[in-house]
Amino acid sequence: xxxxxxxxxxxxxxxxxxxxxxxxxxxxxxxxxxxxxxxxxxxxxxxxxxxxxxxxxxxxxxxxxxxxxxxxx
Numbered sequence: 495x496x497x498x499x500x501x502x503x504x505x506x507x508x509x510x511x512x513x514x515x516x517x518x519x520x521x522x523x524x525x526x527x528x529x530x531x532x533x534x535x536x537x538x539x540x541x542x543x544x545x546x547x548x549x550x551x552x553x554x555x556x557x558x559x560x561x562x563x564x565x566x567x
Contacts, residue, residue, distance in 0.1 A: 513557050539564045 504512040504519050512519040542563050549556035 536564070539566055 502518050505522055506512050506519065507522060509519050542561075542565065544561040544563065545558065546561060547556055547558045551558075
């Protein structure tokens with residue numbers, strides 16, 4: 495997976511929920527509004543939301559999240 499660090503952010507109520515060493519955390523009230531910037535960008539694409547868990551689900555250190563990705567249709 496390739497990503498641009500300064501454009502990647504994790505939005506959670508508590509910073510600790512984002513995990514350790516996370517420089518891209520922001521609270522939900524500061525989530526950037528990008529409706530106009532991305533208007534029409536999903537035309538002809540399918541959006542996939544893939545849930546995952548990093549570590550055994552029963553571990554107190556496990557972290558769950560989602561990956562959001564697209565594919566052309």
